[in-house]
Amino acid sequence: MKRVLLPTDFSDNAWNAIRYAMLFLKDEEITFYLLNTFTPTSYHMGYLVENPLPYRIDDISMKNSERDLEIIEHKIKEEFKNLRHRFIKLSAFNTLIGEIIKVVDHYHIDLIIMGTKGATGAKEIFIGTHTMYTIKKVNCPIIAVPSDYRFEEPKDILFPTDYNLSMDNTSLPLVKEICNKHLSRLHILNAYYGVALDSNQQKTKDNLDTYFKDTAHVFHIAEDMDVLEAVENFEKKYKVNLLVMVHNKHSFFENLLFKPVINQIAYHTNIPFLVIPSKERMQ
Numbered sequence: 405m406k407r408v409l410l411p412t413d414f415s416d417n418a419w420n421a422i423r424y425a426m427l428f429l430k431d432e433e434i435t436f437y438l439l440n441t442f443t444p445t446s447y448h449m450g451y452l453v454e455n456p457l458p459y460r461i462d463d464i465s466m467k468n469s470e471r472d473l474e475i476i477e478h479k480i481k482e483e484f485k486n487l488r489h490r491f492i493k494l495s496a497f498n499t500l501i502g503e504i505i506k507v508v509d510h511y512h513i514d515l516i517i518m519g520t521k522g523a524t525g526a527k528e529i530f531i532g533t534h535t536m537y538t539i540k541k542v543n544c545p546i547i548a549v550p551s552d553y554r555f556e557e558p559k560d561i562l563f564p565t566d567y568n569l570s571m572d573n574t575s576l577p578l579v580k581e582i583c584n585k586h587l588s589r590l591h592i593l594n595a596y597y598g599v600a601l602d603s604n605q606q607k608t609k610d611n612l613d614t615y616f617k618d619t620a621h622v623f624h625i626a627e628d629m630d631v632l633e634a635v636e637n638f639e640k641k642y643k644v645n646l647l648v649m650v651h652n653k654h655s656f657f658e659n660l661l662f663k664p665v666i667n668q669i670a671y672h673t674n675i676p677f678l679v680i681p682s683k684e685r686m687q
Contacts, residue, residue: 407514408513409507409544410518414476417520418518421520424555430484430486437511438493439496442466470493473495515544515546518535518548520549544681546678546679547678561583561646563591563593564595564647567612575680579678590621591642593634594609595626646676
């Protein structure tokens with residue numbers, strides 16, 4: 405049985421991500437962990453950074469968190485009525501990222517699904533601070549669901565890559581599993597701007613071709629443009645339901661996700677995206 409973590413702050417954005425998870429995984433046996441963290445205003449944030457497990461738990465905040473998680477669970481069961489799904493509710497006085505790291509390790513979480521809207525709701529915020537730092541700090545596959553996104557079967561999946569990835573990546577089977585369960589077509593996209601693939605990159609490309617031999621997949625080359633432009637252009641031309649990225653140690657992923665230039669792509673990338681940690685990050 406797969407174990408999926410659903411962080412929630414009880415916002416509409418968080419509920420939208422939960423709905424996506426219920427539909428995306430509707431045919432699978434899943435244990436969902438509904439997580440809410442709280443940091444009452446009586447505690448200074450500097451204290452929480454230095455003392456992630458404070459001496460006194462705020463009883464009122466804990467009761468409110470537990471009550472609202474009960475409401476969320478009831479709402480899920482009322483709307484979806486899926487006997488394949490079971491739920492475990494977790495309330496914690498902690499920072500969100502700190503608690504996610506603990507929960508992923510303690511419960512052996514297979515996948516995190518969370519919303520992407522930033523706290524300010526500003527258009528220039530692509531994924532929001534919490535989601536960004538979860539991706540950076542947590543070594544677990546994450547599906548980030550944009551605010552207000554309505555579920556669509558991931559029939560066409562875009563996988564931009566520079567082919568600097570390991571075929572031993574333990575999360576790669578998740579991509580194949582998604583493709584097989586949803587009868588998806590995988591678009592493997594490489595941005596070419598004058599530098600040919602080296603021997604290792606070419607070997608990885610060949611290995612991907614073999615690995616996905618029983619899955620519909622197509623290789624694409626975007627000439628004379630960087631990765632950001634390649635993703636933007638592809639999404640303008642084709643209907644894509646899911647974006648997949650590997651979070652490498654080197655600059656490819658960091659450039660794509662965390663530099664200010666991401667604002668250029670934010671207006672065009674309004675689909676869920678799956679981030680899988682590289683083999684090196686998992687070690």
